[in-house]
């Protein structure tokens with residue numbers, strides 16, 4: 435054996451174990467034959483691996499029959515053990531703090547949602563996170579693989595710090611990783627919410643099997659997560675995907691970031707409300723007239739009743755977004771976009787409008803067909819992403835399977 439370079443037998447074994455674990459975590463249940471087919475391992479090797487993983491409480495045999503089971507010998511299905519170590523996730527949004535406990539499959543076993551104190555600063559945020567995290571720990575007796583924190587930005591992911599999130603009290607240079615590391619021995623990672631959402635789709639959702647795509651997160655502003663060559667692209671410190679602050683009009687008005695004609699300037703919720711207010715006189719029967727501060731979800735909802743005001747405002751919104759997304763798709767050479775939202779929204783008005791705009795744009799390569807789909811997780815993608823970031827580290831061997 436070559437002991438100086440390359441993989442030794444233990445490394446190979448560990449890599450095989452991680453492949454099996456990833457397959458079971460992302461497919462929920464598989465037979466030994468399916469695992470052998472996907473991993474290329476011999477029956478004997480696989481059987482030994484599984485035996486050890488069952489003994490370690492990582493994997494267990496399921497009593498359940500597969501959906502397509504008809505008659506004949508009952509196949510034994512394997513799954514992630516209900517006693518396997520868990521992952522904790524924390525989602526820091528502007529309105530609430532969510533804390534969850536999940537297993538490796540992304541299945542949430544505990545969830546708490548807490549409101550922020552009226553005076554929000556580094557000290558009060560630390561108290562709230564510590565309380566919520568300790569409560570979550572009390573709700574599970576399982577060992578912990580790690581904790582993912584998915585958060586509004588801007589962040590320095592390497593240092594674990596929320597830098598200066600706008601409209602988020604007086605929170606400034608807040609080290610979220612340090613706060614949680616006081617309460618657990620297991621690894622703690624911080625990730626931007628849009629990147630987390632992109633990762634959730636890649637591991638557990640509709641991005642499974644896609645090599646290059648953009649996850650666009652529509653909230654009060656617009657963020658994006660990029661998956662490139664099958665990996666999340668976070669940039670130098672975790673600030674990639676700021677598609678909202680790329681310009682679509684270099685002679686346009688000055689944006690809050692100082693740049694001119696940013697996508698965010700035209701598409702943020704304040705501008706959408708301004709457009710609604712401007713166009714109300716022409717559409718006095720619109721249901722949006724009744725709403726003092728319509729949300730993006732309200733406007734999307736109104737398009738399902740063919741509300742002309744809602745349709746016009748969202749058509750404009752999609753036209754702005756089309757410019758940015760066409761550029762971004764060309765830049766990374768991809769034909770796939772996932773759209774996620776901060777709140778659950780019905781239907782696919784935005785996805786369908788964008789898809790028609792981009793695919794019918796003059797100059798767009800007619801051999802290409804761009805697909806734009808709604809997130810698999812509704813508004814929960816950034817939350818599931820807090821789990822997915824730890825999952826990815828486990829499956830890639832960056833977090834060890836030992837949990838003592």
Ligand SMILES: [Zn+2]
Nearest residue numbers: 679689691696
């Ligand atoms: Zn800007």
